[in-house]
Amino acid sequence: MTLPSLSDIQSANLRISPFIHCTPVLTSQLLNSIFECELFFKCENFQKVGAFKFRGAANAILLLNDEEKKMGVVTHSSGNHAAALALAAKINGVKATIVMPETSPVVKKNAVAGYGAEIMFCKPTLQAREETTRMIMERTGAKLIHPYDNFNVICGQGTASLELLNEKPDLDFVIAPIGGGGLMSGTSTCVKGINSKIKVIGAEPLNANDAWKSFTTGQLVPSVNPLTVADGLLTSLSELTFTIIKKNVDQILTATEESIVECMLLVWERMKIIIEPSSATVLAVIRENPGMFRGKKAGLIISGGNVDFRKLPF
């Protein structure tokens, strides 16, 4: 198994930088005083399609060879990766097919269709998703761009930390959320490659703590029907992301639903920016472990800002 290195992430950064936003790093005196530490918010909610996922998708699309570009790409996702792949493919003149559960919210279907991707609906089960995806690959020759179990996607996701450390190198911690582990793999590879003294922390909902369990036991534990407001963090690690995380991540911390919702509200109210619940998880682990972060400088990867305003958790 080949693992990505810092130089792979640096190459990805050169490749995708004409297509992505270099997102701002925001600070808040008020949140610093509440949490008694210095917080640096790397705002991927301002990234194209409203999430870091565009970085990985853009890198994967730009690395297709001419033959692959002709055959197109496919993925199964109902979330940010679907929109990200659709847009990255459109910009580069590549056909994208997105397999979505027929039960996906209309707003998400519209977003993906709006970027010009073809949507194939399937039953809302993992098996149906995978079968539909395989069928499309066989029929069209399209290449699968997995949301996180993909070397090039991981390298793309790592570029958010590259920008963060470029702007703010003297951090004590970098914290990112963990779902399938793509962002965490890219983040930890990048941060440890630049400065191994910076502690890399994964943030996970207590109600979807499969990565914490896997990390703690050393055995890959799948996520089974997790129930959390952090809807971007429902997926399980893959062998690839688990291997990278075991190697590079210092610690995984979990947060309760109450903490996640409270921290999301705090950022909305005080910083006036919209972050999704998955992003609030990184602040929630600080809230639950104040002693660990007091007086320290922490970079927080704010993963996205795609929220259904008609279904707010507060």
Place this chain on the structure above:
Amino acid sequence: MTLPSLSDIQSANLRISPFIHCTPVLTSQLLNSIFECELFFKCENFQKVGAFKFRGAANAILLLNDEEKKMGVVTHSSGNHAAALALAAKINGVKATIVMPETSPVVKKNAVAGYGAEIMFCKPTLQAREETTRMIMERTGAKLIHPYDNFNVICGQGTASLELLNEKPDLDFVIAPIGGGGLMSGTSTCVKGINSKIKVIGAEPLNANDAWKSFTTGQLVPSVNPLTVADGLLTSLSELTFTIIKKNVDQILTATEESIVECMLLVWERMKIIIEPSSATVLAVIRENPGMFRGKKAGLIISGGNVDFRKLPF
């Protein structure tokens, strides 16, 4: 009646700049393509207390003489000016008393109290507010800092446009919301002082169109029980603000409630920043008058981001 000049606003800027945020000017390719013009959002939602009001309050407090500082300040407001005056007073060691209707939302009472101001409750009528305020002035010698009918407050509000034009001088339009006219007075004085060719537009809810009526008829028409989602724009112009607006503003445009809510949602969804309904009014007038702005560059004063997330209009 002495009217503020550009140099008064420049002096205010030097005075308050150590205390305020120089807020960012944001752009959105997506909104530019929707509205077919170039939009530059001057984000006072990121200002201290979440609104431009801190600029005017800070300027007024910093211009108190020693005697006045000892006696303290008073105002009547249940909104952003109350919080702004409370914070500006606190920073400068001045006692502030805020007269608020006893029916004000708890969240607003807490915000003002959190900045260390004393709150005096009164019945929710204009008469009760004014009587309570007068009583406090007589009893304590406190100086009234009116939310908008105040020379120094107007000069402070004008500094937002000074920063905007400093960063983006080649605008065709500057658009700001109109409530009591403090922001509009400062904005129009500043913009016309710098470049009289830039058109200055006031944006007002159709359901609270007293400034439009006053501007159109040339007679000051008070606002009577306006019913609009733009809760920062309920007040009437004063003689001072009406005089300045007549002199400097090119046009007042109104927007329907539907447009205001739709534009607020659009900014939340696409720009991932939280703006209050009053701020969305400036985009709503562009939505309702596309021909006027097509192909042009417009600076939008985004007045604030204080929203009750439990009472969203969408």
